[in-house]
Amino acid sequence: MSGIIAQNSSRHTGLVKAASAAGTWNLIETQTASSDSTLDFTSGIDSTYAEYVFKWINIHPATDGAFFQINFRDGSSAYDATKTSTAFEAYHLESGDTALGYKGANDVAQGTGVQRISAQLGNDNDQDACGYLHLFNPSSTTFIKPYKSRTIHNAQEDYAEDHYIAGYCNVTAAIDGVQFSMSSGNIDAGTISLYGIS
């Protein structure tokens, strides 16, 4: 690496040498919530990448106690892919109580409804949720579509909640859209970015 290319190492603009192919994260889209009932990602989810990652930052619900949730589109315009998943969580109240356990209320067994990806969110002005979801090989028409998620958030009653989801869309149709929403109220604020991993 020499000349202009070397001088531009670690810079974000200009001519640069591309990073090596494996493991490169490519930003596809960022959406910023502003009292939105849903945030929909309807393009860029195809066979370009074998793994897609959504990262959410400072997700703030309009309604105290709402669940942050997701669903997948498998061919039609509806977000209703059949899913089976597991859910578990660890939490710690600011006042001291702790627990680690399975979260039966947030798993799905061959359901087409939403997949919860958090427990009940707090909506004090300084409370929010951050996390990520990996969606594997959504364009496959041979295999089911596994996904996994982890979210850390302030829970409704002022505690740290570390929430885990893993499951699969039990369909062989391609997944071409992903929708985020709240169980009640809207997504008051926050950003969600979609990346493809090459």
Added chain:
Amino acid sequence: MTGIISDNVGRPSGLIKAASGGGGVWTKIKEITASSDSTISFVDGTSDVVLDSTYPIYVFKFNIHPSADARLQVNFRDGGSSYDATKTSTFWEASHAEDEGRAEVGYVTDYDLAQSTSVQALAYVSNGNEEVSAGTLHLFSPSSTTFVKHYICRVSCHHSMPGSIDTFIAGYCNVTAAIDGVQFSMSSGNIDAGTIKMYGIGDS
């Protein structure tokens, strides 16, 4: 955008035009190699470290060999010079001994925090010559002056039992002041060897 640059759009190798703002790729900000250090600190504006609104997510990847069997720990700076941000967090683990005498999953109340300014334990690290522990810490939106600052971490530890422990930590700095410094240390002894790499992940 013309010529070679245009032809290479979307390709993962060769000469390309960088996307605006880093294109969401991981940008390596700083790598520090430990050498019997009592602490390793990443401070915004110091030694080429950026820890501000440039990126919405910062990631620390570490591979640590300690001078003594001890806990690897982290703390956050929220405006002053001290690493003492108030934190609430969870800590759970899966463990498996090499002799199979232990194989379990459970919550660890000794190492979580409830509105504490103390260090956040991340891992148990044994110090045999060949032993290291490696993990990843995400810090979300540290520059926010509206929201608390969430963090998540997972570490694959070589424990002195001997065996493997997989630790999972998540919590938040319960402050609205910006976090502008992150400090790693050991509960006893020092960070004898290893590296800590700091990355920023862009969203624009």
